[in-house]
Amino acid sequence: MFDHPQFDAHESVTHLHDRASGLNAIIAVHSTHRGPAAGGCRHWRYATPDAALADALRLSRGMSLKNAMAGLPMGGGKAVILAPAGGKQDGQIAALGRAIDAMGGRYVTAEDVGMTPADMAALGRQTPHVAGLPAASGDATGSPSPATADGVLAGLRAVAAAALGRDGLSGVHVALQGVGAVGGRLARLLHAEGARLTLADLDPARADTLAHELGAATAGAEEILAVPADIVAPNALGAVLNARTIPALRCAAVAGAANNQLETPADGERLARRGILYAPDFIINAGGIIHVTARYLGDAAPEHIQSQVAAIGRRLTHVFEAARDERRRPEQVAEAMALRLIGR
Numbered sequence: 001m002f003d004h005p006q007f008d009a010h011e012s013v014t015h016l017h018d019r020a021s022g023l024n025a026i027i028a029v030h031s032t033h034r035g036p037a038a039g040g041c042r043h044w045r046y047a048t049p050d051a052a053l054a055d056a057l058r059l060s061r062g063m064s065l066k067n068a069m070a071g072l073p074m075g076g077g078k079a080v081i082l083a084p085a086g087g088k089q090d091g092q093i094a095a096l097g098r099a100i101d102a103m104g105g106r107y108v109t110a111e112d113v114g115m116t117p118a119d120m121a122a123l124g125r126q127t128p129h130v131a132g133l134p135a136a137s138g139d140a141t142g143s144p145s146p147a148t149a150d151g152v153l154a155g156l157r158a159v160a161a162a163a164l165g166r167d168g169l170s171g172v173h174v175a176l177q178g179v180g181a182v183g184g185r186l187a188r189l190l191h192a193e194g195a196r197l198t199l200a201d202l203d204p205a206r207a208d209t210l211a212h213e214l215g216a217a218t219a220g221a222e223e224i225l226a227v228p229a230d231i232v233a234p235n236a237l238g239a240v241l242n243a244r245t246i247p248a249l250r251c252a253a254v255a256g257a258a259n260n261q262l263e264t265p266a267d268g269e270r271l272a273r274r275g276i277l278y279a280p281d282f283i284i285n286a287g288g289i290i291h292v293t294a295r296y297l298g299d300a301a302p303e304h305i306q307s308q309v310a311a312i313g314r315r316l317t318h319v320f321e322a323a324r325d326e327r328r329r330p331e332q333v334a335e336a337m338a339l340r341l342i343g344r
């Protein structure tokens with residue numbers, strides 16, 4: 001493990017096996033420098049155990065950077081459950097909950113891919129170290145998505161200023177890839193600010209319905225990244241910025257909620273060479289983790305959460321200015337800032 005390519009001085013990596021339920025899981029704690037390691041729990045059919053370890057190592061490091069740049073008193077961690085062929089079992093979720101509880105708060109979990117609100121509630125019956133539970137959050141769903149969209153909107157204002165010299169989003173043309181939980185709300189918020197929208201979704205009916213409501217244009221899921229627009233906002237999948245898609249972009253900036261938008265570090269360089277401003281995803285999409293951890297930390301006043309989410313815009317502006325001054329790319333500057341914040 002210590003020579004694993006994704007190992008980055010992680011503080012602990014726990015391999016869990018529960019004989020009774022057959023649970024196989026990994027909890028990676030990358031850093032507790034700023035506080036308890038927070039990061040979601042993912043339930044996934046990994047091709048190999050090593051793929052699960054790589055995911056846990058990579059994602060927990062990403063959470064350290066994201067939480068630090070969001071100004072949260074939290075470190076970075078991640079849990080992954082190696083999904084068994086027979087599907088999810090309640091006993092496994094309970095066993096993971098007991099293991100998280102035994103960590104005494106060093107790791108705080110939250111919902112991620114493959115976990116449902118019911119699974120999170122099952123974890124919450126075993127341990128208090130679960131963020132984003134509906135019951136504790138005081139709202140109907142506990143969903144982080146609205147806060148994520150609010151944070152992306154704040155980020156897009158900063159992007160419009162830095163890339164287009166615009167004060168506000170009125171008249172700015174944004175092409176949205178994916179109008180699900182985050183992208184759908186973002187589209188409505190942008191519409192309210194007077195932005196011009198082109199929408200695309202793998203589910204064309206979803207894009208069509210929303211476009212009809214907002215008077216927006218639509219494009220096919222295959223073409224949205226190449227639509228001529230001021231800003232392209234990826235809100236669907238990771239790795240959408242790559243050697244194939246970047247040459248086709250016709251925008252001044254890329255900024256959206258999707259995690260891990262750059263397929264490789266070289267793709268950041270490709271964007272920069274084309275003069276396209278990139279908003280580091282782990283800064284702009286932090287609204288959700290701000291929302292769920294605020295509630296976990298017991299300061300869920302809406303004003304408190306809103307001010308932290310709004311700070312995403314100021315943080316991006318700071319990163320863009322530093323990148324310009326230092327002649328480096330925004331994601332390089334952001335990573336260096338985050339590493340300083342976690343004492344690395």
Ligand code: NAI
Nearest residue numbers: 144145148178180181182201202221235236257258259288
């Ligand atoms: P979602 O599943 O509600 O929405 C994703 C939408 O993208 C769906 O409507 C889907 O049909 C569409 N889609 C999938 N592939 C597509 C493609 N190739 N082209 C166009 N549309 C496509 O997911 P959600 O919650 O809105 O998250 C969106 C992205 O933001 C994900 O990458 C997620 O990891 C990231 N994110 C979400 C956060 C949250 O609070 N929900 C927090 C941080 C990141």
